Amino acid sequence: MTRRAAATGGTLVLDSEGLAKAVGRDRELTAWLALAQADDLRVVTSAVTLVEVVHPKLDRAALEWTLSRLVVEPVGTEIARRASALLRDARVHGHRHALDALVAATALAAPGPVTVLTSDPDDLRMLCGPRVGVVKV
Secondary structure, eight states, X not given: OOHXXXXXXXXXXXXXXXXXXXXXXXXXXXXXXXXXXXXXXXXXXXXXXXXXHOOTTSOHHHHHHHHTTSEEEOOOHHHHHHHXXXXXXXXXXXXXXXXXXXXXXXXXXXXXXXXXXXXXXXHHHHHHGGGEEEEEO
């Protein structure tokens, strides 16, 4: 799947690796974000993703600049319940899958078509099913 085919219309979701690479000005992520902007896509990340990405050596100015160009979706009761249902339906549980489930629930709640940029495509595909495009970054 090409970047243009994956990202035409809808929403682009960044998981922790996607956001970290965007903050670090990774070439591939920069291309995705430029394409999203050109196609007037909504680019989002989950609020829990910020918790995963922030660490003492992170360039805070680069993080703030990146965040100013996307939407940080809150995790409320509806997203938490949807994430719990995704875990139940996939027959997995626990910390290892919880954050991925919150990202998946955020993606599934976004206007489609939706593409998730992730370092963990297998888990996101398992949780999202065919409704969301999943691309490894």
